[in-house]
Structures are given as structure tokens and as C-alpha cells.
Amino acid sequence: MLARVLTWWTILRICIEERLVYRGDFWLGTLMRFLPIVTQIFLWGAVFTGMQAAGGSGARAIAGYSYHDFVAYYLLTTISRAFSSMPGLAGGIALQIRNGEIKKYLIQPVDLLGFLLLMRMAHKIVYYLIALVPFAIVFTLCRGYFPGWPPADVLLAFVVSLLFSFLLGFFLEATLGMIGFWFLEVSSLLFVYMLFNFFFSGHMFPLDMLPAPWNKIVQLVPLQYLAYFPSAVFLQKIEGRELWMGLCIQAAWVLFFMATSRVAYQRGVKRYSGFGG
Amino acid sequence: MQNAIRNPQSEIRNRAIHRPSYFRVFLTFARNSLVRDMLFPANFIIESISSFCWVMMNVGFYLLIFHYTAQIGGGTSDGAAWDKFQFFVFIATSMFINSVVQMFFMTNADEFSDLIRTGGLDFALLKPIDTQFLVSLRKVEWASLANLVVAIALMGYALPRVEGFTLTVWQVLLYPVYVAAGIAILYSLTIVLAALSVWLGRNSSIYDFWFYITTFSRYPMEIYSGRIGGLLRWGFTFIVPILIVVNVPARMLAKPLTREYAYLALFALAATAASLRASRWVFQRALANYRSASS
Numbered sequence: 001m002l003a004r005v006l007t008w009w010t011i012l013r014i015c016i017e018e019r020l021v022y023r024g025d026f027w028l029g030t031l032m033r034f035l036p037i038v039t040q041i042f043l044w045g046a047v048f049t050g051m052q053a054a055g056g057s058g059a060r061a062i063a064g065y066s067y068h069d070f071v072a073y074y075l076l077t078t079i080s081r082a083f084s085s086m087p088g089l090a091g092g093i094a095l096q097i098r099n100g101e102i103k104k105y106l107i108q109p110v111d112l113l114g115f116l117l118l119m120r121m122a123h124k125i126v127y128y129l130i131a132l133v134p135f136a137i138v139f140t141l142c143r144g145y146f147p148g149w150p151p152a153d154v155l156l157a158f159v160v161s162l163l164f165s166f167l168l169g170f171f172l173e174a175t176l177g178m179i180g181f182w183f184l185e186v187s188s189l190l191f192v193y194m195l196f197n198f199f200f201s202g203h204m205f206p207l208d209m210l211p212a213p214w215n216k217i218v219q220l221v222p223l224q225y226l227a228y229f230p231s232a233v234f235l236q237k238i239e240g241r242e243l244w245m246g247l248c249i250q251a252a253w254v255l256f257f258m259a260t261s262r263v264a265y266q267r268g269v270k271r272y273s274g275f276g277g
Numbered sequence: 278m279q280n281a282i283r284n285p286q287s288e289i290r291n292r293a294i295h296r297p298s299y300f301r302v303f304l305t306f307a308r309n310s311l312v313r314d315m316l317f318p319a320n321f322i323i324e325s326i327s328s329f330c331w332v333m334m335n336v337g338f339y340l341l342i343f344h345y346t347a348q349i350g351g352g353t354s355d356g357a358a359w360d361k362f363q364f365f366v367f368i369a370t371s372m373f374i375n376s377v378v379q380m381f382f383m384t385n386a387d388e389f390s391d392l393i394r395t396g397g398l399d400f401a402l403l404k405p406i407d408t409q410f411l412v413s414l415r416k417v418e419w420a421s422l423a424n425l426v427v428a429i430a431l432m433g434y435a436l437p438r439v440e441g442f443t444l445t446v447w448q449v450l451l452y453p454v455y456v457a458a459g460i461a462i463l464y465s466l467t468i469v470l471a472a473l474s475v476w477l478g479r480n481s482s483i484y485d486f487w488f489y490i491t492t493f494s495r496y497p498m499e500i501y502s503g504r505i506g507g508l509l510r511w512g513f514t515f516i517v518p519i520l521i522v523v524n525v526p527a528r529m530l531a532k533p534l535t536r537e538y539a540y541l542a543l544f545a546l547a548a549t550a551a552s553l554r555a556s557r558w559v560f561q562r563a564l565a566n567y568r569s570a571s572s
Contacts, residue, residue, distance in 0.1 A: 035489040
């Protein structure tokens with residue numbers, strides 16, 4: 001047991017050191033991520049101005065979100081996306097299957113999913129450490145848009161939902177990557193996934209805005225837990241029983257994809273055949 | 278005897294007269310790309326569908342916005358505010374321009390940075406044709422045609438529904454000119470960003486940068502209000518003129534022409550010429566600074 005923990009610790013440490021090599025690009029990259037939000041802030045500002053100009057001063061909220069809530073929501077989704085997005089994970093797995101690199105996990109006593117998870121954790125830890133500065137700058141500048149810190153239990157639920165969103169993002173993408181065992185080319189499939197993810201995770205707008213039947217459909221798919229759910233929890237749009245139910249469903253999705261990715265990997269390896277030296 | 282020794286300079290001049298037919302070369306590029314796409318028809322269809330889905334999702338998002346509001350921005354729809362159908366004319370124009378840029382230039386600009394990094398640009402430099410032409414138009418992304426179809430359909434739906442709309446000859450004549458100007462401005466930006474990889478080596482954040490910058494061009498310029506908004510609007514009109522790209526042609530169709538926008542339309546022509554000139558200059562500087570990657 002100790003030996004295994006030691007192995008995992010070593011892998012994590014090496015990955016962190018590897019990640020720190022490329023820190024130069026991070027700063028600029030992270031600050032630039034906030035640029036599209038600038039246009040969103042102005043767009044929603046114009047939408048609210050338009051609403052008031054057309055409908056008198058009565059209309060001050062859309063689906064329970066005020067203008068300030070919208071801005072706060074978009075800023076919060078950058079945090080939840082920072083946890084749940086896994087750039088290159090599914091594509092990377094599929095590529096390793098295609099070019100045969102996956103063989104090394106079959107020979108070496110290292111578990112593919114465990115190794116990739118540790119690598120992602122290392123990546124994320126380094127990312128948060130470096131991105132803390134740009135994030136702090138933007139959130140301090142925009143603090144006027146937030147209603148203030150939520151109570152401690154909501155904050156705790158927010159942190160838990162963020163951690164779950166990391167795990168959900170990881171295992172969901174890993175499962176998608178395993179499709180590479182059955183189809184050689186998965187890039188177009190991944191593109192379609194990315195599209196749906198962008199729309200139905202709540203990255204584009206708060207999902208409360210959706211009319212029926214779409215609002216029911218987004219409840220049924222796990223994508224909302226990647227961006228919408230943590231942000232809505234922080235803004236206290238989801239409270240009480242609904243909040244705990246939400247966390248339980250999110251956890252259930254994590255377990256589901258954990259199992260699916262494991263099963264898909266095992267089935268896939270049985271199908272897999274490698275040639276050459 | 279004198280004639281037998283051929284003067285190398287006149288030789289070059291003679292060859293210069295036999296300029297390659299750029300149009301025919303371009304047609305060959307387009308045909309080759311289509312042949313390559315048709316080799317993998319399933320992939321082509323999936324690409325077209327996903328690109329179509331992306332556009333439809335965006336349209337869905339704007340429909341959702343107009344589910345809650347009658348207009349975007351304050352004031353009247355003749356002035357600063359955009360109502361639903363005017364806004365859809367704007368979005369359709371934006372789709373026209375972006376799909377053409379994607380179709381002809383995006384992949385090529387992307388590959389241009391790769392050529393610089395890998396040293397493959399050597400081969401492009403050796404060809405007896407203008408290098409900028411060659412690297413800018415080598416591949417045609419036929420799948421983006423799906424977006425163009427959506428854009429036409431959206432325009433056909435929205436334009437007749439714009440309140441008080443009557444099509445004038447001037448609009449018919451000037452709209453294509455300004456759409457072309459918008460394409461030229463975006464092309465200039467793309468090729469400049471790609472050429473920067475001669476100096477920077479890496480280009481990943483440049484591409485993100487392109488995406489982030491062009492998001493500013495996606496909405497009517499009136500939404501940038503207030504002090505910071507005003508500054509953004511000024512900078513993206515007069516320094517990096519991407520707000521002109523969609524705003525000028527879209528406004529030309531969707532709204533009555535005011536004096537302020539007539540000036541902006543005049544400025545747009547100057548900005549287009551300046552952008553093209555600047556991009557040509559940067560491109561040639563990049564070539565002059567290019568050191569082949571081999572040995």
C-alpha cells in the first residue's frame with residue numbers, strides 16, 4: 001500500500017515539475033480567457049438597457065437573474081470551467097490507442113486511468129497556483145457585481161461541486177477517449193461533444209433561461225454539472241433540498257462515468273491488437 | 278553573334294510577362310481541396326453537420342435573448358437599438374463574412390505558421406508565384422459552405438421582416454462591397470497573426486488571441502457603452518478596425534443611413550486599404566526574417 005502511494009506521489013511530483021516548465025504562456029493565456037466575458041458583459045448590459053427601454057422599468061431580471069447576476073455568473077463559470085475542462089484528454093487517449101502508445105500501459109505496472117488522473121491533477125494544481133494572480137485581479141475589479149460572500153455551508157457546497165465537476169469532467173472525457181478502441185477517428189465526434197458541452201453546460205448562458213422542453217432535457221444530461229451547477233450554487237440560485245439533491249446527482253454521475261470508463265478500457269484492451277516492435 | 282549571348286535581365290523581364298494565371302491556380306487549389314474532401318465523404322458530411330450545428334446553436338442563443346427582450350440597446354431601432362430582425366440581419370452578415378474567412382483563409386493561416394516552424398516554407402518560396410497568394414489560398418475548407426447556406430437562409434428570413442424595409446439600388450451595390458471589405462480586414466488580421474510566428478516560434482496563444490479579438494466584432498458596436506465601452510469601441514474601430522467588419526455592411530441593410538454612419542462607411546474603405554497594405558508589409562517583413570528550419 002505504502003509502495004503504491006509512493007509511486008503515485010512520485011508521478012504527481014514529476015508531472016508538476018514538468019508542468020512548471022511552460023509557465024510563461026499561462027499568464028497571458030489566462031488573462032485572455034476573460035476577453036470573451038468582456039463582450040458578454042456589454043451584450044447583457046445592452047439587453048437589459050433594451051428591456052427597460054422597450055418594457056418600462058418593470059423588467060429588471062431575466063429568469064431570476066439581474067444584470068449583476070449575469071456578470072457574476074459568467075465570471076463564476078470561468079472558475080467551474082477551470083475545474084471541469086480537460087483540454088486534449090479524450091483526443092490524447094484516442095491518439096495513444098491509434099499510434100499504439102497505449103501498449104506501454106499494458107506492459108508497465110501503471111494504470112492508464114490512474115496515471116492520467118494524477119497528470120491532470122498536477123496540471124490543475126499548477127494552473128491554479130499560477131492563474132490565481134489573473135483570477136484575483138479580475139474578481140477584485142469586478143467584485144461590485146457579486147452579492148457578497150455566501151454563507152459558509154453554501155461555500156462548502158460550492159467547493160464540493162467544483163471538485164465533483166473536476167472528476168466528472170475527467171471521467172466523462174476519458175470515457176469518450178475510450179471510443180477510440182472501436183473507431184479509429186474520433187475527432188469529429190469530440191467536436192460535436194465540445195459543441196454540446198459549450199451550450200448545455202451553461203457556459204454560454206445560465207440554463208434557467210431555457211424554456212420547456214429544453215429546461216427538462218438539460219436536467220437529464222450530466223453536462224450542466226460542469227459549469228452551470230457550481231456557479232448557480234455560489235449565487236444561491238439553487239438552495240436547500242434542491243442543492244443537496246443536485247450534489248447527490250452530480251456524485252452519481254461521477255460514479256457512473258468512473259465505472260463506464262473502467263469497463264470501456266477493459267473491453268477496449270481485449271479488442272486491441274498491437275503490432276510491430 | 279550578339280544575340281546569341283542572352284542577357285539575363287531581359288530573360289527575367291520576358292518571364293515576368295508570362296505571369297502565372299492567379300485565377301486558374303486558385304481554381305486548381307479549390308478543385309484539389311474538393312477532391313481531397315470527397316475522398317472521405319463521411320468525414321466531410323460530419324464536419325458540415327457539426328459546423329451547421331454550431332451556427333444553429335448560436336442562432337438559438339440569440340432567439341433565447343429575444344424571448345426576453347424586444348430590442349438590444351437603448352433608444353429607437355432607427356438609432357442605437359437593434360430589434361430582433363435587425364439583429365438577425367447583423368448575425369447573418371457576420372456569418373457570411375466569417376464563413377468566407379474560414380473557408381478560404383483560416384486553415385491556410387494555421388498551416389502557414391506550421392510551415393514557418395517546420396521549414397516547409399522553403400518549398401513555397403521556390404514556386405514561381407507570389408508567396409502570400411500561395412500560402413493564403415492553398416486549401417479551401419469546403420465544409421464551411423454549410424454556414425454560408427445558413428447565413429443566406431437567415432438573411433432571407435430576417436431581411437423582409439425588418440420594419441419599414443425597402444431595398445434600394447445603393448444597398449444592393451454597396452452591401453457586397455462592404456462584405457468584401459470586412460473579409461479583407463479579417464484576412465489581414467489573420468495573416469498578420471500567422472506571420473508573427475516567424476518571430477515568436479510558437480503560435481498557440483496567437484490563435485486563441487485571434488478568436489478572442491474577433492469576438493468583439495460579433496456584436497453591434499452600440500453595445501460598447503460607458504467609459505470602458507467607449508474606449509473599446511474607439512480602439513477596435515480606429516486602431517484594430519474589427520468593429521467595422523460586420524457593423525458597416527449590416528447597418529447598411531438593417532437601418533436607415535445617418536450622417537455619422539456615412540462617415541464610418543467612408544472610413545471603412547480607407548481602413549480596408551490600410552489593413553491590406555499593413556498585412557502585406559508584415560508578411561514581407563516576416564519572409565525577410567525567415568530562417569529556414571533545416572540544418
